[in-house]
Amino acid sequence: MALKDSVSRLLQNDLIALEESAGCIFAEVPKDKIVSCLSSLRDELGFNFLSDIVGVDNSALYEAKAKKAKKKKDKEGEENETPEPERPALPRFEVIYLLLNPDTNERLQVRIRVPEDDLKVQSITSLWKGANWPERECFDMFGIRFEGHPYLRRLLMWDEFPAHPLRKDYPLEGMGEERHLIYEPEGEGHWT
Amino acid sequence: MAIEAYSGDGWLLTKLEQLINWGRKRSPWPLPYGTACCGIEMMAALASGYDMARFGAERPSFSPRQADVLIEAGTITKKMVPILKRIYDQMAEPKWVIAMGACACSGGVFRTYSTLQGIDKVIPVDVYVPGCPPRPEGLLYALLKLIEKIEKDHPLHKKAVLLKGELQHGTQR
Numbered sequence: 001m002a003l004k005d006s007v008s009r010l011l012q013n014d015l016i017a018l019e020e021s022a023g024c025i026f027a028e029v030p031k032d033k034i035v036s037c038l039s040s041l042r043d044e045l046g047f048n049f050l051s052d053i054v055g056v057d058n059s060a061l062y063e064a065k066a067k068k069a070k071k072k073k074d075k076e077g078e079e080n081e082t083p084e085p086e087r088p089a090l091p092r093f094e095v096i097y098l099l100l101n102p103d104t105n106e107r108l109q110v111r112i113r114v115p116e117d118d119l120k121v122q123s124i125t126s127l128w129k130g131a132n133w134p135e136r137e138c139f140d141m142f143g144i145r146f147e148g149h150p151y152l153r154r155l156l157m158w159d160e161f162p163a164h165p166l167r168k169d170y171p172l173e174g175m176g177e178e179r180h181l182i183y184e185p186e187g188e189g190h191w192t
Numbered sequence: 193m194a195i196e197a198y199s200g201d202g203w204l205l206t207k208l209e210q211l212i213n214w215g216r217k218r219s220p221w222p223l224p225y226g227t228a229c230c231g232i233e234m235m236a237a238l239a240s241g242y243d244m245a246r247f248g249a250e251r252p253s254f255s256p257r258q259a260d261v262l263i264e265a266g267t268i269t270k271k272m273v274p275i276l277k278r279i280y281d282q283m284a285e286p287k288w289v290i291a292m293g294a295c296a297c298s299g300g301v302f303r304t305y306s307t308l309q310g311i312d313k314v315i316p317v318d319v320y321v322p323g324c325p326p327r328p329e330g331l332l333y334a335l336l337k338l339i340e341k342i343e344k345d346h347p348l349h350k351k352a353v354l355l356k357g358e359l360q361h362g363t364q365r
Contacts, residue, residue: 157306158271165305174305179270 003045003106010044011037024109031112035122038097038110042127047099047108050124053134055142056094060168091115093142097124114144123148141166209348216260216286217342218248220335223259223283225276228266230293230325237328247335256282261338262315263331267295268308280315286347290334291317294324 007027008018014037017028029037041047093114100107114121123146124131135146136155143164146152154161158179163170222244226234238244238252253259256279268276280289291311294300297320299309311317318341319334 156271170305172304177270177305179273 003108006045007041007108010040024107026109026111028111028113031114031121034097034110034112035124035127038099038124039127041099041108041110045108046101046103047106049100049102050128050130050134051098051100051107053124053131053138054096054098055138055144055166056096057092057142057166057168058090058094059092062090062092093119093144095121095138095144119144120147121145123152125149140164143167209346212347213343213345216345216347217339219250220248220261220288220338220342221251221253221259222249222261222263223254223256223279224252224263224265225279226263226265227268227272228293228295228325230265230296233325233328234263234265234292234331237331242328242332244332244335247332247339249335256280257284259283260287261335262287262289263292264289264296264311264317265292265325267300267302268311268314269306270308271306273308273314276311277314286345288318288338288342289315290319290321290331290338292321292331292334293326294322296320297322300324 004018004020004025007025008015011027011029014029014033015027016030017026019026027037091113093116095112095114097110098107099110112121121144123135125135125146126148132150133155135149136151136153138144139146139149139152140154140156141164153159157165160179161177163175163177165174222238224231224234224238226232236242238249249261256262260283262280262283264276280287289311291297295302295307296311297317299307301324303309308314319337321330321334323330
C-alpha cells in the first residue's frame with residue numbers, strides 16, 4: 001500500500017511498528033518523538049486534520065494474556081523443560097492520535113505507549129489547537145499529563161474528583177464520590 | 193348549584209385552607225428542567241397536542257423564583273448536583289417536585305460513577321413517573337396526582353421547620 005510505504009519512508013528510524021488491520025494503518029512511535037513525528041506527518045503527508053486523541057488502559061488485556069499463557073504452560077506440563085524467555089512487560093497505557101488526510105480521505109492512527117511510572121506526554125496543542133479538549137479528556141479519564149498544555153484541567157468530571165475513572169482498576173459504579181452543595185441557612189451557601 | 197347562586201350580593205362560606213388549596217391546585221406553574229430525552233416528552237406534554245395548561249400548568253416558568261412545580265425530566269450527573277440543588281433552593285414555597293423518567297427516579301440504566309442514582313438523594317420528590325421516557329399522558333397523570341396531593345395539604349398548620357444545616361422535609365445530604 002502506497003500510504004504504508006510513504007509513512008515508513010517518512011518516519012524511518014522513529015517507527016517502532018507499522019501494522020495494518022481492518023483497513024487501518026497503525027504507526028507506533030517513541031513517546032518523546034510524538035511532536036516531531038506528528039508535525040512531519042501533518043506537513044509532508046497532508047494529515048492536517050486531528051480527529052481525536054484516545055487514551056487506552058491495557059492492563060486488563062495484559063492480565064488476560066498472561067493468564068492464558070500460564071494456562072497453556074500448565075497444560076504442557078513438564079514436557080517443555082526450557083521455558084521461553086520472559087518478554088519485557090509492555091507499558092500500561094497507550095495514547096492514540098487519529099489523523100485524517102481530507103484531500104485523499106486517508107486515515108492514520110499514531111500510537112505511543114506510556115508507562116505507568118512516567119505519565120508525561122508532550123502536548124500537541126502547538127500543532128493543532130483542537131487538541132486542547134481531547135487532551136484534557138484523556139487527562140481526566142486516565143491521568144496522563146500533557147506537558148505544555150495551556151490549561152490542563154478536568155474536562156468531564158468535576159475538579160475535586162479524586163480518581164481517573166476509565167482506568168481498569170476503577171470500579172464502574174464508582175467509589176462513592178459525591179458532589180454536594182453545602183447549604184447553610186444563616187450564612188452564605190458555598191460549593192464543595 | 194346553578195350559576196345564579198353566585199350572582200348579585202350575598203355570601204360565600206368556605207374554609208380559608210380550602211380557598212388557598214383551591215388557588216394553589218389550579219395554578220401549578222412548572223419549571224421545566226429537561227436534561228435528556230424525557231425533556232422531549234415534557235415539551236410534547238406542555239405543547240398544544242396534550243396541553244398541560246388544561247390543568248393549570250399554564251406558564252412554563254424558566255425562572256425558579258416564579259415556579260411551583262419542578263419537573264425534573266432526565267438524567268442528573270453528579271457534576272450537575274449543585275446546580276439542581278441550587279435551583280430547588282431558589283424556588284419559593286410552596287414548591288413541589290415531579291421526578292420524570294427512570295433516570296430521575298433511580299438513575300435508570302446508568303448505574304455508573306458519573307450518574308446520580310435518583311434525584312431524591314438530593315431534593316425531596318413528590319411524584320415519581322416511571323418510564324424510559326414516559327409518555328406525555330404519564331406526566332399529565334403525575335400532575336393530576338400532584339393536584340390531589342395539594343388538595344389534601346394544610347397550608348395554615350404547616351410548621352416551617354428549618355433547622356440549622358437541615359433542609360425542610362428532612363432532605364438527605
